[in-house]
Every structure is written in structure tokens, then in C-alpha cells.
Amino acid sequence: MLKKRIVYISGFLLSAAVLLVACDKKFLDQETTGLLTEQQAQSLKGAQQFLVGSYAALKGIGWEGGGSNWVYGSIVGGEANKGSDAGDQANIVPIQQYAPLPTNSYFNIKWQALYEGIARTNATIRILNNLAESDIAPAAKEQMLAEARFLRGYYHFEAKKMWNNIPYVDETINVSSAKVGNTEDTWPKIMEDLNFARTTLAVNPGAVGRINKWGADAMYAKALLYQGKYAEARPIFTDIINNGRTSNDIPYDLAPSFHDNFNPDRENDAAVRAESVFAYEASINDGSGGFNANYDHILNFPYNGGPGGCCGFFQPSFEFVNSFRTNANGLPLLDGSYNVGANQVISDMGLESSAPFTPDAGRLDPRLDWTVGRRGLPFLDWGPHPGKAWIRDQGNGGPYAPKKMSYYRSQQGRLTDGTNWTSGLTSTNYKIIRFADVLLMAAEAEIDGGGSLETARGYVNQVRARAAKPETFVVDEDGNNAANYVIGLYNTAWTDANVARQAVRFERKLELGMEGHRFFDLVRWGVADVELNAFLNYEKPKLSAGYGSATFTKGKNEYFPIPQDQIDLHTSGGSSTLQQNPGYN
Template identity: 50%
Template sequence: MKRLVTKGTVATALLMLGTFACKEGFLDKQPTGVLRSDNSSLYSKSGIQGLLISTYAQLNARGFSQSASSYNWVRGSISGGEANKGSNSGDFNALTPFETYQLLPSSGEVNAKWQAMYEGVSRANAVLRALKTPGPDVQDADKASIGAEARFLRAHYYFELKRSFNMVPFVDETVDYGTGIDKVKNDVDIWPKIEADFQYAQDNLPATQTAAGRANKWAAVAYLAKTYMYQQKFAQAKALFDQIIANGTTASGTKYALVAKYADIFNAATDTNSETVFASQAAANTGSANNANPDLVLNFPYNTGSNGPAGCCGFFPPSFELANSFRTNANGLPLLDGSYNTGSNQLKNDQGIASKDPFTPDTGPVDPRLDWSVGRRGIPYLDWQDHPGQDWIRDQSFAGPYSPKKFVFYKSQDKTLTDGSSWTDGYSAINYNIIRYADVLLMAAEAEIEVGSLETARNYINQVRTRAANPAGFVTRANGTPAANYAINTYTTPFAGKDDARTAVRFERKLELSGEGHRFYDLVRWGVAAPVLNAFIAYEGPKLSTAYSGAKFTAGRDEYMPIPQTQIDYQPGILAQNKGY
């Protein structure tokens, strides 16, 4: 099921040997695939822009692995307890250690993440090197803006490396890839370097862009603020969030705002909108499926035939624990005390019930975001049909009863907003928001709790909940009635203190951003990964036969992935392994 091409280089292009010829001087031939200093077209404005576009293209890690992209559905969501690995025990079982916290330095998937992100770094550095000797049509303003985009992207790739591996080598455009790369150690914290790149981008990027998907000034402000949040620099982050909320605009100049309907964020027809801060772009039917979204091709219900999307492959099913989290109380508020995993609060499901046998969906109160986030039996699955349950699950005993629903295309979009030129229609035109405005509001709420105002934090959280409560955005049946008992309200009274406020905003991030690759990293930066994830294993594991066999989160080790052994062997005596591996 998996498409994986191994690449062992961190340079932009492979150093290819020239064709040997039996004549004098053949050793002086310029190798093909190398950026030539005498190639004037490469250093023209269009040539440098081409290098920059290739840097954007690496956001989806095409050619490495679905687990390696900027989406982080494996590390961010599966390791975060929002989803199970899914499918069955044998298919793509290299992902199972992400579920059970048993990663090894020899893992090919761990190495793929390292390679994919350093490939992005390498491409950004190629742009910056080219800007040192640009052609005559490259003006000073071009150098500043293109350089700012390259440094923004480099900072993104290093941000991914930092939060995935912690101590990693920082290689910039001044390093000679032929002689210097092997000597860069991973013994210096790179957060200051990431901050510097985002700061440069903030200072030099335009407020608007002419092309969708290109980073603007406000994307840099948001990402710098996010970088501060990971270091608990809450005052600095708050100051930036204040700017974004007051003045921030999308790349096209539209004021940031929450879209009216939650589902529009994940719909290929509407996913470039006022909520987009920075997104990985995808397009279908361009002549190559490579331009569509490659990250999601495994993450559709299994064996759907013509009555469901893609037909493959049953990965990434939402967890029991996540589905239960959408339970609300009589006041339309989440069960912040954790009781959603107990007794009748647990969401009724069809685990072990054949599709031909009768089943009635849960009738209790639930947050309406549940049915845009979790595909469950008896509830309309977009415009395909009501989810039939077990018939769409490859192995319920290993994966559970649910199907992913975010980032799934509609039946009415098949072959128009999906690319049918490859092995599956799952190559869609759905973008992935690396940062969206709801994420910004909830991070801003966190910062306010730590150094600002609990009331301002409550306001930001309530903005997100108010959008979710819009009845026009509910999942409905053919007759227009809500598909379930949707009950959601805002927090109408002040938080009792910081602890209560933290609990509320952290749970809101779980609900609002579920399945979007944030959860694991949030738990780590909050310092609660071990207790939360071990409690998750204790609840989820007994429901899924062997899926969580041997699972245990070890504090002080599992917050970060191991440095790939391949990279250590490639640079003996240079790279130090992470603690516990």
C-alpha cells in the first residue's frame, strides 16, 4: 500500500556521474544534476523562483513516505491518541511503533522524516545561495522577498525537525555540501536559528501575495509566535498574537476570520479561505497526480466500492477515546473531568456488529464537530451514503469502528477535485492547513492564560465554539434535520482560575484540531504526554486485540524520535543519539 522512495542525500540535486568516454579530458566534464555557476538561466528571476517553488513542493514530502510530510497524521495524531494506525496488523506495520511508542533508530519511517525535512532545508538553501549571485533581472526587492520566503520555509522544516528529534544539526546556505555537511554536530539548540529565520521573514515578506499558498508577513508572524509557544515564551507570543488578531490578513489580503461552517475548512472547493494562515497546496487533474495531496491516499474507508470514496485503505481511524471526547453535558459543554470515557457517557458504537445487523446510533448530546471529524455508522458520510459500519472497516478488532472524515472528498467532487490518473482517486485537491486561524486563536488563548487575561482567553475559546455551534454547519439528513443530538454552548461564566482555563483551552484544541496532526506535539509542549498517553493506552488498548501490544509511553525518551541510525552511521562521531535509544 505504501509508496516509499529512499533518498539518502540532503543536497538539492543528486551528484550524478557523467558518462565516461574513451578520450583525453573526460574527467573534466561537469557532472549532470549539479547547480552550475555558469548557468545564467538558473540565476535569473524565473530560475530562482523555480528553486523556491521546489522548496514549497517539499511540504508534502512526496517520494519519501506518507508519515514524513508536514501534515504529521502519523506522529501528531496517531502518537497523540487521536487515531489508531488502522487497516490490519500486517499492512504498513512500520507505522505500528508510532502507535505503541516502540520506535527504533533503525526505523525507515523515522529516517524518512529526517530525510524529507532536510531535503526541504536543502532546497531553501539552494535558493539563498542562488540569490548571492543573481542575474541582472533580479532586483533588490526580489532578493528580499524571495529570500524571506526561502528563510520562512527553511524555518518551517527546521521547526519540524526540532519538535520531532530535538537536537539536530543546523545547516545553512554557507555550508559546502561537498566537504562541510559531515562535520555539523547536533549539540546546539536550534530554536534561536528558527526564530531568526521567521523574524527575517516577518520583516521582509509582503503583507499580500499574488499566488495562493505563498507565505506572507502574517504567516511568518504566526509561525514565530508558535515557535515562542513551544519554548514557553508566552509574553513574546502574546504580543504577536495580538497583532495577528487585530491586523492579520490572508495572503490575498482578506482579514483573518473563522469561516462560518466548520466543514468548509476541509472541503477542496472551499479550503482557501479567511481561516488559512499557511497551507500546503494541492491541485487535481493538472496532468500529474504528483500535484495532488499525497499524504492522505491511505486514509479512506476500506472496500467502499462505488458507494464510498477511494476504496482504500482503512488507515487512520479515529480512536474510541477521541470519539468519546465529543460528548457534551446538558449545558452543551465538554466533560472536562474525563468522565466521557465512563459509563453511558461513552459514545455508542457498532464494534463487533455486522453491517447487516440492526444498530441505532448514539442519541445522547454531542459536539457537532464529532460528525465532521469521525465517520460513524448510521450518520451521513458527506454526500456518499450513511456510514454502513463494519463493511467499511478492514479489521474492526485491530482498527475500531470508525473511519476518518476530515480531508475526505465528496462524491460530487470525484474526478473533478480528485485525480484519477493514479492507482486511487484518493489523490485529491484538498489542502492541509499547517496553521489556521482557529489554531491561532487557541494558542493566543493559551498565551493570555499564562501572562494576560483569563477573560480574553475565554473570548477566544468562545469564538471557536460559537462557529462550531452554527446550525447551518451541522451534518444533516436528506430531510434537513440534524443527523444527531448536537448540543454545544459557550463558556458563559468566568474561569475560576488558570488551571480551569488551561483545562478548557487544551480540551478545545483536542476537539477543534482533531486529526490535524497537532495533538502529540501539544501534549509534549504542555509536559503532560506521559500521564495522558499512558491513560489513553489503558483505555484504548483492551478494545483492540493486539494493536497496542507492549505499548507504553516512557517519559524522558518518547517525547522525541530517535536520531536515525542511518544518519549516525553516515556521520560517525558527529551525531549524538537521543536519550533512551
């Protein structure tokens, strides 16, 4: 069973009251050590510390409220199954079955994680607003305010993606006494924060990990896509692609290899960092007990072998793996035939590791084997994936293992943190937006924002050309391609917007798979019910224990239920200022 772990939530925005009913006990009235309150932080140093704390909240809380959205974006998006066995982290089961309840603790922890981030940014803003010019130069103050407002806009944006109907909380609201409603449209205030950031921030903030003008531009343009404002987003994406630069003043570009993005030994190389537009920075062996590491993905390693030592969650779905099948020209099967007959990728489902097995010999996009662990294929430098021996329960999660956020055997202890209950704490940064994502969002904006289909094709081909470099393919111990990798470019002009749109959307699935985007993409495109019910029709017969009678209900399952704990906290006089989302009452 999964070991119990402690969730650390910053205390500098939380307070508790103790009622003393006996005699005077002044010796109990002591300042909490190691705790910085907002009142104590009325200085430039205090503002800086609170701003760092605002960035730290990007990691979220545990795996339930983690910043990568692997549960809410990828599992719910059909890219992965919960995995492990049925009883471990059982609260994920109704989420993946599209039957979540408002009382599910996962939602409350995710809500707490995002609004903790919002609270930290608001505290930062209040401290900055109280500083005099003798404490901080106006230009420096504006930069810090822009960083804080960017983060506040981002955390609200993430909450908007999850629940749609959310309260917007700014620095003027006393959250300890105010009960903020969720019936007003929060898009204008989110966009105001992000716009202030992108028009104020410097191109080079002077430190890796801090948001710059271009990262804020990318997030602003992404938020426009979520509102269907493609024409407004298009020139912003174009400017980022043509002129955008990293915090080290290096032009944004694709990393030399697809898998470089997920290798902590490479992610700080200049050529690889050029793809990181906005990320949270993970730190290991720093005295934090692993809580500054990538705690979000601590469960998501092969079970009983290989990296991590635990826990067998987040197993790629059959449908997702099949999506990497290509035709004779190396293009994806956009007609959906990848789930039919011989196009389905051969797996070792139901086979013992001791039983003979020959991996699929058909044509495949090479990104598959940097994304998914399959039996008989190299799992980084851990040797060939042995199949069932590394799977906790095939009948519950299938035969595959997640790979993108795994670490190399050669990195264990050096780029992993062994001070907690598992070795699966890594220094791998999670890229919230990478340049490949920008290119594909820009392609969408070209298609649906009055731009050029040919420009969109060019953006997609940039992403595919990187994946098609033979020197980047997974190879076996003899240096030969580990599978039959066939990937090509779109060499025929795009003249049909519907076909172009389908190609771009599918490319996002292949390039950004298992990175927490898929479900939110399907919702913003308005196709979640069609795509996810088709996914369920295919996946359920293979993993009936995990999916039961799951079905996606249009008009309900596009958003998650408002946590009941939050509704209760906002209740006064028998009514709550938070209204539950449709279908969950």
C-alpha cells in the same frame, strides 16, 4: 495488500557518481534531461524555480514523510489508531506503541523530507546572493530571501518538534562534505530565520500560497509557545487577530462553517480562505501523476467502499470519539468522565453491517461528525457509513473512519486525480496554521503570558460559536440533525487559570483533532506521559492487537529516535557527529 508506490524526490539537490573502468564512453556524459542543477540556475528565473521547489517540499515525501504529521502528531497523540490490518505499513505499529527503533524507515524518510526542504531553501538563498542588482531589484530580492528563510526556519522547526536535537544547516554549509552535529541548541537560529521573515515580508505577497508577513508572525509566535515564552507571543497573536490579513488582503477570520476548511470546493472562497493562515497547496490532474496532489493522505479513506477506494488507515480512536461528549450545557466533560459508563459513545464494534445498530443518542459536539465517520451517520454525500463493510479490520483499528480529508462523491474526478494507483489523491489543501489555531494559541498566551482569562474565554467562545451554528450541523437525508448535537459557550467568567488552561487545551483537541497537532501539543505542555498513558489504559483493552504492552516512557518518548541511516552517514573514523536521543542507544 497496499500497492507499492514510487516516491519522487527532487533531483536538483542530489548527485551521483559513475565510475567508468572501460574504454572512453563520452557518449554517456550527457546532461540529465528535466533536471535543473543549482549551477544551471544562476539567474532570477532559476531563483524563482528553486523557491517554488522549496514551497513544494511542504508536502513532504509520501505518507511516511508527509507534511500533515498524521502518524507522528495524531496517531502518536492518541487521536487515531494505525488502522488497516496489522501487516500493512507495519512500521507504524512500534511507533504507535511508543517502542520505535532508530532503524525504522519512517523516521529516515521524514528526516529526508525536511532536510530536502532545507536544502532547497539554501540553494535558493545562494542563487539570490549571487545575483547582481541588474538581475533583481533589491526590494524583490529581500522578499524572496525572506520567503526562503521562512521556509528554512519552518523545516528546522518541524525537525525540532520531531527530534529536538537536530543539526541546523544554512546556505554556507556544503552538505556533500560537511558533517553537521546536533548538540547545539538550534532555537536561536530557527527564531532568527522566522524573525527575518516576519519583519521583511510584505502583507500581500501577490500570489495565493506564498507566505506573508502575518503567516510568518503566526509561525514565529507558535515557536515561542514551544519554548514556553507566552508573554512574548501574546502581543504578536493579538496583532494577528486584530490586524492580520490574508494574501488577498482579506482580514483573517473563521470560515462560515467548520467543515468548509476541508471541502476543496469551498477552500478558495474568500470567506473560507480567510481562515487559512499558512497551508500547502495541492494540485490535481496537472500531468504530475498525482504527486502534486495531497499524497500525504492517500491511505486514509474507508476500506472497500466510499471515497478513495483504499486503504483503511488512520482510524479515529475510541478515546478521541468519546471526547466529543457534552453535558447539559453543551460543554465538554473536562473531568475525563467522557470515558466512563454511559458517557462512552456507542459504536458498532464487533457488529456485522447486516446486524441491527442504533447510533448513540446522547449529547455530542457537532464537530465529531465532520471529523469522524460513524456507522449510520452520513459520510458526506456518500450515504450513511455502513460500519464494518467499510473497515478493513475492526479488531486492529476499531469501528471508525477518518473524515476531515475525505472528498465528496460529487468531487470525484473533478477534484481528485485518477492518474495514479488510487482515486484517493485530492486537491484538498492541508492547513498548517488556520485562524482557529491562532485563536486557541492566543488563548494559551493570555492565560500563561500575563494576559486576561476573560480574553482567553472570548477567543475559545469564538471557535465554539462557529461550531454551534445549527445550519452547519450534519443532517440526514430528511434534513434532520444526524445526531443529538448539543454545544454551548463558556458563559461563566473564567477566574481560575488552571480551569481555563484545561478548557483551552481540550478545545484544541476538539477543533484541531486529526490534523497532526495533538502529540506535539502534549509534549510542549509537559503532560505527554500522563495523558498518553491514560489514553493507553483506556484504548489498549479495546485494541490489544494494535497496542500490545505499549507504555509511554517519560524522558524518552517525547522525541523520536534520530534515524540510524543519518547517524551512519555522519560517521567518520568510528564516531558520528549526530548523537542519538536519550533512551534509544
